[in-house]
Amino acid sequence: MGKTIAEKIFAAHLRDEPFEGTRVLSLDRVLCHEITTPVAIADLVWRDKDRVYDRDKIKVVIDHVTPSKDSKTAMQAKILRDWAHRHEIPDFFDVGRNGVCHAIFPEKGFIRPGFTVIMGDSHTCTHGAFGAFAAGVGTTDLEVGILKGVCAFREPASIRININGTLPSGVVAKDVILHVISHLGVNGATDRILEFRGPVVEAMSMEARMTLCNMAIEAGGTCGICMPDMTTVNYLWPFIQNEFGTKQAALAEYSKWISDDAARYDKVLDFDVSGLSPQVTFGYKPDCVKPVAEMAGTRVDQVYIGTCTNGRIEDLREAAAVLKGKKVADSVRGIVSPATPKIFSDALEEGIIQIFMDAGFCVTNPTCGACLGMSNGVLAEDEVCASTSNRNFNGRMGKGGMVHLMSPATAAATAVTGSITDARSL
């Protein structure tokens, strides 16, 4: 019988099966940020177990609120910083070198095909783009991960999502995943792994695959996952060339993490995206999705471009292509947060930052920022934000605020007109 990629990764990392149906896996990566990790650290100290299982496998960043905005967030950062220094964790990213966790860790080459990855952050599923099993967990799982290097999961049932056809020009990964979630519903993939397959995914860049996998959790999925291929090898090449010598050798090695043809799926869903148009959310759940055309003219107060979903260089290029030579509407506040220092630097070099600034955008440092209403860019009561982020819960960006999720191009077009707009119409 064939195996899915998730089953292969589970089998290769199985540490223990304490009860039928429970798999305790060895972890290749435990990722940490300053919101969910400090309580785990405090508990380890309290238990007199202030240890880490492997300082090289633990990667740490301050990203949700950075630079710290007040005494409390300064203390969170300090707890994390002191802990990282105390244990001499080599990969710790502080102010000036920090970026959004799900953008900076892949960018540093930390995620590889076949890896097991956890983090105290629901969008950890992003890392599945590399053919890794990557799951968001709570602080207690994180704590056990830090101390013992293990995490428990149920048996890995998968849903195969075939994305067929050809994406029309101006329609991108964000539109695809919003469309898929609208079909699955917010709990359509609970306890399932979403395996993204098909010619459209094969043609996608790593950045676009990360966007797909990032939102798997919005359908309840444990992880989104893509098959490793030459695109994966090319992305990772700067980090793996000494290990493999040739790209073909790397591809041959990584190919063992591809689902078998005879693998069994909980469900197989086919989507033909050839006729897909740009998509946008309209309610307080990420499965409330409509074509942009049906929401055109909806007034917004703020536009936010960035986040772990769409703050990568491709996303900024896509938005800048729309914004070039245009201005943000008088009624709109435009905010852009390049997701990492490298992305910021590349965007500077390519003239993208200038385009944003000329259009009237506020450019912030790399941070999760406005996405979750903890830092800058919080909405006032009854305000509306067009955002490239992944979650539109009621009050997400501030009590009483409304968030519409969309692609960077749609967000840029919306910034220009002041209301939800199909970028292709500008």
Place this chain on the structure above:
Amino acid sequence: MSSKKIFGGLAIVLDRADINTDEIIPAKYLTEVTKEALTPFILEDLKLDGFDPNGEKLKNATVIITRENFGCGSSREHAPWVFEVNGVHTVIAESYARIFRQNMFNCGMLAIELPKEDIEQILALESAGDIQVNVDLPGQKINASVGSKSLDLDFEISPFDKALVEAGGWVEFADARY
């Protein structure tokens, strides 16, 4: 940090699907580094007709009864913690988001899943008054009652999750085993 947990007691009904972690504990309070500091903010942003986060009903409750996909969204364990510090150690729902459900068990708390028909039956009791829930964890049975009206139901729980509750949480379990 674990305290003696009591499963069962007076229940509050949150009759809505997809109650998310932002509604249970808004992100702005995630700057706290102790569980106790979260206490006043339980369910502060929940959008539900007739629900008052500051009301007596929630203050007295030790059980939450709710619909499907409870706890969807963020990985924040602050959601189970805000229940824990308010004495709510049991949630009974049609279904859960995975991370929230695991967080509950990892904290040594109970996330009981019941079929929709069972939840309907329990909710039907509410018209007669406040629902009292008794949990028999070893026997995997719950009793829900209002006055003289009483309902006995069986529930499924994975052996692992049950072991976590009995051990007082995942840290204790993992520490003893790995």
